[in-house]
Amino acid sequence: MIKIAIIGGGNVATHLANAFSKTNYVSLVQVCARNIEQIEHLKNVTSITNSIELLKKADVYVIAVSDDAIGSVSNKINHQNSLIVHTSGSVEMQSIQTKGRKGVFYLLQSFSKNKKVNFDEIPFCLEAENESDLQLLETLAKSIGKKIYHINSEQRKQLHVAAVFVNNFTNHMYKIGADICNKHQVPFEVLQPLIKETAQKITKLSPEEAQTGPAKRNDQKTIQNHLALLNAEQQEIYKLITKSIQQNGKKL
């Protein structure tokens, strides 16, 4: 039985605590949050505390706090023989301040407080300093999930910026689509099947193979017609992405 403790009171900490509390192979010995009210709802499933210094002994401490606090929080854990991991996509493993063992337990997904999480679908990106700790993290991950990857700190940084493109920037493309619809009294739901299809397509084809449209075809007539319909800010984005799609075509 692996004993773990979770430090943090936010979405990631809460979802992890709920998931680990239901497994057979992992014992969630404690959850710790500075503001103990955030984790009050967990007191039926495990011990809760607001004092890092008084944390119970565990095999693995999972720090799920804001990026800036990872260093100072890890520094306060008094169990130097245990593995200490953080859950951040953008912080290096070496930011963990301990003389002992370090690792990363990063879940690549955006979590919402009230939305149920299907851990089977979420990629677990694991990193450790040696093979036995990596195995330990893998055992933890497999107790609640299915998609396990070994990702080092450099790869994780790259994944984090790639995630901004496919998540935040994609969402902004949806936003512009919604703005255009709203302005012309067209319900945004008309675009939703296309959005779904676009996201599904790249599970079968690479995004490069999946590309279609006026930029790819270099259909100047349609491109000019489209630009005439857009405001200045939308035009700037339309032109830049069209250029980028076409430059990519030339590189092939």
Added chain:
Amino acid sequence: MIKIAIIGGGNVATHLANAFSKTNYVSLVQVCARNIEQIEHLKNVTSITNSIELLKKADVYVIAVSDDAIGSVSNKINHQNSLIVHTSGSVEMQSIQTKGRKGVFYLLQSFSKNKKVNFDEIPFCLEAENESDLQLLETLAKSIGKKIYHINSEQRKQLHVAAVFVNNFTNHMYKIGADICNKHQVPFEVLQPLIKETAQKITKLSPEEAQTGPAKRNDQKTIQNHLALLNAEQQEIYKLITKSIQQNGKKL
């Protein structure tokens, strides 16, 4: 029983022909394509021809050809009492050359030749010059689909450019994500659950409400870290979309 004929040999024409050939309320009397080999496979379900001039009498002619050919094709149909519609997202209804009745039967989805189409999921965007023709198109649409919208030519033009943002430009965001992954030996599949989640989220929240990430939070430290990881072309896109997300924040 409504009699229809379809003109065209491409993806839209083929998928529509297959769908209409299976309905009870619509009779597909003929399919016509210049290159008859394209529609050879339909000869078991309906009459086929390569001559527009010899088209059989129908209540509705559905022109599913390239945008540039809609005018000339419509001009050759010798049945002036019938309703003639095209299926294009970017061509005005008035481009149909007939002294008779005109309309639009636009399916907002990207069709692939070999991929099965679920018409229940596809928005049918209908336009006609009068209420009775709109009802006629609605009956046609309902015989094979479920999502029916009345969209005029101006709205349809706007939808078409909005679709470029949510489909082609979103796919390019996936492409950049995949490029970053490939460069650093990370499998692109790690990003796919996030892509799926991002697309699903906006069926519950507006894209504006769904936005997260460093641009939205104005997290300059992360933004600068990200820029340092990107090539010049990716940086330009990152900066412009970040600026656009932030400008939008200010407008609220």
